[in-house]
C-alpha cells in the first residue's frame with residue numbers, strides 16, 4: 001500500500017495521520033511505521049461511515065421533490081443530477097460510458113388502460129376480473145391494444161428442471177394459451193417424506209420459484225399470457241405489494257430477435273383463482289398438493305377461457321445507471337464494485353393520510369447512501385491497488401433492469417470484476433450483534449464477510465427466510481448470473497440480533513416494515529432512525545472492499561453453486 005497519495009494529506013481528516021507518520025519517520029524510519037499508520041488511522045484520523053451523512057442523503061432522496069424516483073420521470077432527472085454531484089464532490093472520476101457519469105438504459109414504460117373485457121369463464125360461469133382486486137396484469141410489449149380469448153392451462157409450479165429430474169409441462173402445448181402458475185417452487189410447502197422434498201432446496205427458493213422465471217418459461221413456450229396465483233407466505237409479500245402498481249410495467253428495449261415476452265403477465269388473487277378452479281370442477285388446494293408430485297403434468301382446465309380486451313399506452317424513454325470510478329493505484333484494470341439502486345416506486349394512490357409519493361427511503365435510498373459513504377471513506381484513505389466502481393442502478397423495482405442491462409453491456413469487463421457488493425434495504429433499528437448473510441454457501445466472499453465481521457465484534461447469521469428467494473431479487477443477481485461473485489446486504493432477509501431487544505426485536509422490525517411500509521408511502525425518511533447498525537453493515541462492506549482492493553485474490557464460487565461454471569470459463573482472463 002503506497003503511503004503517500006498526492007493529495008492524501010491535504011485532507012483535514014488526514015492531518016493527524018500525517019503528524020503521526022512524520023513522528024514515526026523521525027523516530028523509527030518509515031518502514032517500521034505501517035502498524036502505527038493503521039493504528040492512528042483507527043484512532044481519530046480515519047474517515048468513518050457517518051450516520052448523520054447517511055440520514056442527510058436519504059432525506060434528500062426521499063423528499064417529495066424526488067417524486068418517488070420513478071425511472072423516466074422528473075424524479076429521475078433530479079436523482080441522477082444529485083448522485084452525479086455527490087460523486088463529483090467526493091473527488092471520484094466519471095465511471096460511465098464515454099467518460100460520462102452515466103450509462104444510458106433504453107427502456108419502455110407501459111400502462112394497461114381501459115378494460116373493455118377482462119374475465120374468466122368456465123361452463124356457465126362468467127367471472128369478471130377487476131384490476132388490483134382480483135388480478136394485477138400488465139404488459140412489457142410496445143402495443144396499443146391486447147386481445148386474448150384463449151384456453152387456460154394449469155402448469156403447477158411451471159418448473160422445467162431436467163437437472164433436478166423435474167418437468168411440469170409434459171407434452172402440453174402452451175402456444176397462444178394462458179398459463180396459470182403456483183408461486184414459489186415445488187418443494188416449498190412439501191412435508192418431510194414427500195417425494196419432492198429437498199428437490200428444490202427445501203424451503204430455500206430456487207430460481208424456479210421466481211415469477212421472472214415463470215414469465216420467461218411461459219414466453220419460451222409461446223404462451224399468450226402468464227399469471228401467478230398469489231399466496232402471501234409463498235410469495236414472501238402480501239397482495240398489497242403484488243398489486244401496488246396495477247397495470248404498469250417497465251422493460252429494457254431489446255432488438256426483435258430472440259424470445260418475445262408474453263402479451264400479458266401478472267398476479268391472480270388467490271380468491272379469484274379458487275373461484276375459477278371451482279367453476280371448472282377443481283379444488284385449488286388439492287391441485288396444490290398434486291402439483292408437488294413428480295408425476296404432475298400441466299393440463300387444460302376443461303371449458304375454461306380467459307378473455308381480455310384492453311388498451312395500452314406506452315412510451316420509450318432513456319433511463320440512466322450512474323457510475324463513478326475510484327481508480328486503482330497498481331492494478332487499475334481489476335475492479336471491485338459497490339452498488340445499490342436509485343429508483344423507487346414513484347407516485348401512486350393516496351394513502352389514509354393523503355400521501356401519494358412512495359419515497360423508497362429504506363429501499364433503497366439507504367443503500368445508495370451506503371454506496372456514497374463507502375466512496376467517501378475510501379477516497380479519503382490511501383489508494384487501493386485495485387479500482388472500485390460505484391454503481392447506482394435504475395429500474396431495480398421493475399425487474400432488476402438497470403443492473404441487467406449493465407451485465408449485458410458492462411463498462412468494466414465482468415471477467416475482471418473481482419466482486420460485486422450490493423446494499424439494498426438497511427435496517428434502522430440500531431446496532432446489531434450479527435450480520436445477515438443472503439445466499440449461504442454460494443461464494444468465498446461469505447468467508448470474507450465472517451472474518452471481517454469478527455473484527456467488528458459481530459458474527460454471521462444466515463438469512464432466516466431463504467424461501468423468499470431474496471438472492472434472486474436484488475441487483476447483484478444479474479452479475480452473479482454472469483459469474484461475478486456477489487454479496488448482498490438486505491435487512492429484510494432476517495431479523496438481526498439487535499443489541500437492544502435481540503432477535504425478537506430484529507424480527508419485529510422486519511414484520512412492521514413489510515406489513516406497512518415496503519414499497520408503500522410510509523417508506524419515508526425519519527429523523528428518529530437509529531442508523532448505527534446500518535453504518536456497521538456499510539462499514540463491513542468497506543472493510544471487504546479495502547481487503548480485496550489490496551489483494552491479488554479472486555474469490556471463487558463454492559462447489560455446488562449454479563454460478564461457478566460460467567466464472568470458470570473466463571478463468572484465463574484473470575491471470
Ligand SMILES: [Zn+2]
Nearest residue numbers: 363364424425
Ligand atoms: Zn430494493
